[in-house]
Amino acid sequence: MIRTRLARLRGITQQWRCEKRWRGSAEELATGERSTRNRVARSILDHGPSTVAELAGRLGLTQAAVRRHLDALVADDVVEAREQRVYGTRTRGRPAKVFALTDCGRDAFDQSYDKLAADALRWIAEQEGGEKAIAAFARARIAGQAGAYRKAVESAPPDQRTEALAKALSADGYAAVARSAPRPQQGEQLCQHHCPVAHVAEQFPQLCEAETEFFAELLGTHVQRLATIAHGDGVCTTFIPKTSHAADPSRAATNTDNASASTAGRNPA
Template sequence: MKNVGEAPREELAAGTRFEQKWDHSTRNRVARSILDHGPSTVADLAARLGLTQAAVRRHLDTLVSDRVVEARDKRVYGARGRGRPAKVFALTDCGRDAFDQSYDTLAADALRWIERTAGGGAAGEAAVAAFARDRMETQAESYRRAVEAAAPEERTEALAKALSADGYAATARSAPAPQRGEQLCQHHCPVAHVAEQYPQLCEAETEVFSRLLGTHVQRLATIAHGDGVCTTFIPRNDSTPHGKAPYNRPPRGSAPTHGTRQTTTPTASASTAGRNPA
């Protein structure tokens, strides 16, 4: 029996969601104010945002717990008065990274400079591909250790976990019938906006996956091309011997063959025009 004055459970849940959303929005305003104005005291933030100091402290406690901001002693210039110096709150590196800092624009500009400096055209594309390959080979060292430490049938899963540690939110699963193999799915791509302009980044990644897993792979979909998930098909290769996966790292700075494919190792298939079948 419902007590008099008791709100329905659905209304209570809706109220909780609203409060959480409001809190999150206000917390972002607090962090943004620190970004725009620099290290700030509780009083500074309260005055700028039209909040009580108690409310500001509550949001700051959460931001400090999440390592978005940190408390520091306020720097005093000239003669120092009595009492403890006021605390100011500043963004951490993690908190600063949460805001748009135009890294994508910087990366795209750098690749554009490489392409133009190499002469443009095919030579420029080859220079960008060489950079993409060298970058990916360096990044793949930790992936290689993870894959080589795994049993042959667990290598795709090991690669997915290593990618997730780098922020790619990757998973491995059996491919849908009638395909015989697995799908490596990357639900996030930190360089997706740049890869829209320079697909050499995706191609270099696919080639590395091929060498790490010791078999040809096929890129079915990419976030950079507008798909929801980067999906790579890894066919089942029962002939791969137990032990280490065959991984042959090309010499650093080596020029790619046409289309940036490798011919000395199991070759990654080109990205297809089809979309994610999942």
């Protein structure tokens, strides 16, 4: 019952998938291209679907400049072109083309997803069984994302599985890297420099704990969460001890139980 209800909430804290489309290159930032492009998108947000002429008039730009920025926004899936709706008697000729924000485009502006997600989890805790319900949701959320990570890890050589997991996480926006621990002979560290759910995880560390358990199950070994962004650290750091790199998948359940979830979401220091 909990999983059915919460499946609808899995996308609430994933607005970063759309927001990352807005990250301009250094050249764009230096020349002001990104700033002007944001003005074009903001004008569409404020005034609704707009023609090139309307945007040029509102922003004080040439129509050629507006078209150039719109082409880039369309390529980034921030805006889309559509035919202008005509109410009443249609005049001769084709309707003017207007540009409207896509769902991703709207998500790039101020939203309350974090607050909505936290409110939803708080309601679930009150209605469905407290912390156990939150933990069940956290595990269900990870399970829903597990396919790509599992495929990446299982297809990698045993001694490259942490790196493979880091690359898979990076593809989802976590900016993850694998590196040697301070004492390389002891193991590796998985470092996530971004966390899309950090603000929610501050209030609900079960999200971090479920992720730690999943890493242990996926890599087939005990792991320890050393630091998290949700706790105020600069990076989420998970220690993965050096093993024979020949973990038996049948041992995954046992290793999951041994994951150091007690430190997940908190800095043990």
